[in-house]
Amino acid sequence: MRHVRTAAGLGVTALALAACGGGSGGGGEAVSGGTFVFAVAADPGNLDPQASAASGLFQITHFAYDSLLGLDADGEVVSQMATDWSVDGSTVTLTMDPDVTCSDGTPFTAEDAAENINYVADPANQSPFLGVFVPDGVTATGAEDGTVTLTLAAPAPFVLNGLAGVPMVCSAGLADRDSLTDSTLGTGPFQLTEAVPNDHYTYTVRDDYTWGPDGASTSTEGTPDQVVFQIVPNETTAANQLLSGEVNAAQIIGPDFDRLESAGLFSTSVTAVLGEQWYNQTAGRPASDPAVRLALTQAVDFEQVAKVLSADRGGPGTSFAASAPSACGGDSVSDAMPDVDADAAAATLDAAGWVAGADGTRAKGGTPLAITFLYDTELGASGSAAAELVTTAWQDLGVTVDVTPQDETASISTLFGSGDWDAAWVQLNVSSPDQVVPFVSGTVVPDGNNFAHIANPDYDALVAQASTMEGTDGCDTWLQAEAALVSSADVFPFANQESTFFGSGAEFALGDGLIPTSIRMQG
Template identity: 55%
Template sequence: MKPVVLATAGRFGLSACLVVALAACGGGGSAPGAAGVVEGGTFTLGMSSDPGSLDPQLGAGTSLFTVTQFAYDPLVSVDGDTGEIRSALATSWEADATTVRLTLAEGITCSDGTPLTASAVADNLAFVGDPANQSPFLGTFYPVGATAQADDATRTVTITLAAPAPFVLNGLANLPIVCPSGMADRAGLRTATAGTGPFALTEAAPGDRYTYAKRPDYTWGPGGATTATPGLPDTVVVKVVENETTAANLLLSGGLNATQVAGPDSERLAGSGLFVAETPAIVGEQWYNHAGGRVTDDPAVRMALTRALDLAELQKVITAGRGSPATTLATNEPVACPGDSVSRALPSTDPAAAGALLDQAGWTVGADGVRSKDGRPLALTFLYQNNLGSSGDAAAELAVQQWKAIGVAATAQSQNETTLTGTIFGAGDWDVAWVSLNVSSPDQLVPFLSGPPAPDGTNFAAISDPEYDAAVAAASALTGAEGCSAWLDAEAGLIAEADIVPFAATSARTFGKGAEFATPGQLVPTSIRMTAE
């Protein structure tokens, strides 16, 4: 399975904001009107990790999702304020329990000038829908077992569903469509783009920058957006800047026009009179490796590790005092199922009870203060992403200290997005990981919480919970919001068992200088407006 972690734009987490981020998410700042904008110019965006391969359908890490938005379009979009489905490549659509029918806009062209046909769209859906291709979007944005047929004469694509999919249009709003040249040469997509989006890649310098040029003929953006809008830049440069303080300094000095900053540097930027777009996000989400042979495959160990932590204090530290407790697993606006699946289910903090659980499970404290069982020490490999600056480091250190107090030896490792996703989806050498999956509807999380474990599936934590699977089946049979209560109950069941531990939410802030934009999960390219500093 290709690495995939879904989070919000820029520096927040392994993710994709899966609805846009996937222009399907909502929230974020509003782009200015025509007055006060500057024509042309270059917009430089700071990004905390290199995206690696640029194939938009074979990975969903935050960095890849960020750059994908510039060169590729989805079939539909989602209004960030109302949650209603809006146009993108398709201008009309119909959906019922078993069928989705979409009609493409006229005159859509790829960056190489080739027209985009309904058949090309159907080929995309067939590629994502084929398990052999291991697209992380299968089951996330495109329902398992769905099939698509095209009618080029009417520009119509008809999707037949194998089972009810209550949020199928929300998923399609996050699925990037690749043009025929890219479908014919998947290897070429690693370092080039072949899309219908508002920009086309002109230079790729991995580890440093990615440069995109505006397409002057683009007229089919979300809600009818075009590249003729005043203030849209002629060139976009996405620059890789891993250190958050460096990114903040570059923004203030004019070396960047936008970057997301989460740690203490965000307060410095907030007091500098810069433009800021905010996006709700989960930033603290603890996962355990359930795979056989790991110390965390024992439910008692997972529960003990959870109850040993002061989650309220961790929430304050990891968000630099700006956050709040998490309430649901799907937080990207517009949220399909608002509510609270967390507070009623999250195990309470009780280090004494945590120690008793380990005692009962046969983990005894040795002379060195570390527990062991059958000669095996209770030692953890604890991974977290390096996208939260000093706040993330401090929170990880606090967690290690609290585990040490109950006899657990944890080694914390900060990794960039590329390394971390490679570890959890590939080598699998981890026990605990802080990985934030930010999505807009609960069904988009199902492949990460059930099904085949990595590397055969997206279930990187190897979670197996029959009660969750049954709850998902029941919720999926209900239409849209009618099933929200059932979806939240399904999430609560996982959380109560400490299969996943969401402990912190915040408002992710993307700061701008010399530019304004909207960030409904990911920065929306057609919302960028260059302004006088």
Template identity: 55%
Template sequence: MKLTVLGRSAAVLCVTAAFLAACGGDSDSDPTGDSDSQYVDGGTFTMSLAGDPGKLDPQSSASSQLFAVNQLAYDTLFFVDGESGEIGPQLAKEWTVDGTTVNVTLNEGVTCSDGSPLTATTVADNLAYVGDPKNKSPYLGTFVPAGATAEADDAAGTVTITLAAPAPFVLNGLASLPIVCDAGMKDRASLADSTLGSGPYELTEAAPGDHYTYQIRDGYTWGPDGATTAEEGMPDTVVMKIVENEGTAANLLLSGDINAAMIQGPDAKRLDAQGLFHTETEAMVGEQWYNHNEGHETSDAEVRMALTQALDFTELASVSTAGEGHLATTFASLAPASCPGDSISGALPAQDVDAASAVLDGKKFTFLYSSAAGAAVSAAAELAVQQWEAAGAEVTAKGVDETALQGAIFGTGDWDIAWVPLNVSSPDQLVPFLSGPGMADGGTNFSGIDNADYAAGVEAANAMNGTEGCDTWLEAESALVAAADIIPFANNVVKTFGNGAEFEYPGTFAPTSIRMLAE
């Protein structure tokens, strides 16, 4: 549940320009398999982030930047294989799902960065914390089903999760939930600028706005599918460096000053031309939200439809992806997508500038988008403004950094239209953002969407078993698009390039896959 604004690096939401992130994606090489590359132990791996992650409490925000750094210091119960979509072991070694009961058995010997053991009680406490609405975690209803409760048996190392209602993709959600260790659970304030997790690295230096430095943990053996920190080529130090300008990040990568950067704009072509190693992740890079809440012109369904009809989304998709992407087809598109298909193109209102002009003439709107999303997205935003103004609207466009964008979306509400791509792999993870309580009522439905057809479809789909409900999920999404409540419009293959190192980026950054290369 990046929420994450598509920039370079997370719920995922998981990639550039995502509010939410869940696991998925592919790589064009295998740094952990049979490779002809020469690996060297130790050293420093430096990766760029398009924005500062802010408060480091891993359950306080789903921004892409926080989601990226979370992977270094915190583990999840499971992981999702980026190719098969199968659930694999991480903190949990065994599990069963029987109706509304999930039984989890933890790996033995898991330790936290402070040396304490990770217990079943601590895991249950994490689920209770996220599940309590007063804590306002964006992961409630996204990675932890609303109403779920958990009981722990420390002697047996088991956690029993009881769901309030069927949750067909519950394991996928738990595979994205960072688990905080006991000391952090007892002192949440300490998590703002330090880490208390069981992950492969521990934060040693925080310089907000500039960089965050992490040191490897010896003896780590419980990573995704048994990954350890003893593998040849693992760096001793990982630095996450804040580089807001994509062109600057590309230059630093080419010069060898950084080892990894996610690039989604025109700079990707010149990096490709240099033959640099890269991974690829299919991601949504264009998703148009309207503020449905009172006090905004966009609270009127007729106005939302007119703003939609004014635009040529095929052209916007091409411009926002520098000609490399395509129109979005589903809301949950991160590979491996649980419900592939097309819920968008058949429901998308056709462009009709005359109809739009009859409604929009003289109306004023504030339009926000991420300045960290790259030059192509900025160009697409300018094009959208031109098309709205051609239909008579007065639009003030603001390219803002991710901190300001999230502050508006989740705080001030000072926006009418926003481009905020949410990237997830299963459609249930989006439900809290597309329905239910709004921010004022402790929910995460920040745009105030209230679509009865969508809500009915979600209820029906949740009663079905996993992918058996996919057609119903897609029909529910189509209802949102047909009503112009929200318009996902552009997907692209986003590349994360490497220089001096190889790694995997399956939707989210995978630190145990980093391999430093000999010069």
């Protein structure tokens, strides 16, 4: 989501769907060959492309795996592995490109495509893409003539958009899922040739690749021979390596942004959710009490937090599916956000029985109001400063706060595993509102994606209504549904920003991450 991006990138950064970012700075003659070094903040862990929605994995996946369809800069569906497609009621039909081959030399067939869809659609496989990119209850069949047929169990107004986010695994990988943990078996422009966890991952170009977006191929002038994903947890270190030429690309969102921009480096950006507040409503956790969620929200000036988090280069949150190209533009947040009022927050807790003691610490029935606040270390110094603002406001309210910074890999393990958190910043970057649904409703972890255990009947009713409408016809209703989540203080995006990648010695374009076939090495 792409941060599922996370998201979904989650980081679940599920995971931005697709929009080419315009570039500035840089310039030079394209020169083929060489090594493109991409600095990434965290190790992706298990490399199975259908096993996690973390943005780090989502980004690295694009180099070795293709999807059935793509989205252009305007959000229109375009060909990728499928050259033709149609939707007729509950039936989706795709025609596969017969020339697509896997990194092991085998052809990629319609049967393989169907098996991928059915794997994700099987709840037993616990793929985070189920309900996000692949509709619940869908079944797929592949025919020898290259036709893939999907049968929908319920209306799915953005089903084609979702298919653009599903990486396709080749038959050998489908037969041996364990092999995907530290190797790649896809149809993408590169294949993994070396994996050193927590240090680097090396991908080598496929010379026979000709079926990329808009006919992109690896024979285009400027394509590198290798791409190395270098794990660089510290953003300032990544910025220094850009300036020294040790790395060719890195995402920079913190205070180092200004000095890189001043240096005239190439840069390109896409819109992304930068800050999104979630509350854990698991029974027995403090935020299962609606009064606690409301008070924690009322106590914080999230407009100021957004300015600090974005180093004053972003703006307030507007909608849950804000990643360009957004299928439903609009603002579901501003009018629904509870007003900032520390006195009202205190009164909310008092009325709910969370009373301050002699030392100012609140408790109810002898249980202290103590929360674990999780935020992403990849937000850098700006993230730490913004988290401190929130922590201070909550402590002034009488809440005991355990601040827990974690990188994306660790935070996803906490959210979907231990569940030991109460408030969290998780950037769920998606471009159509239906992709949000499984994260904010329905089946909870470990069997589903609803990691915050949210149950909002108003949201559910509006989603059911919007799902019966065709595509963007339902956007107003989708936005009303999102507003129901905000007004109940279940979850809300509070900061948007242009997500910027800088380049040194190379140029490239952005979509749902850096587009592999857009890389142009420069001499």
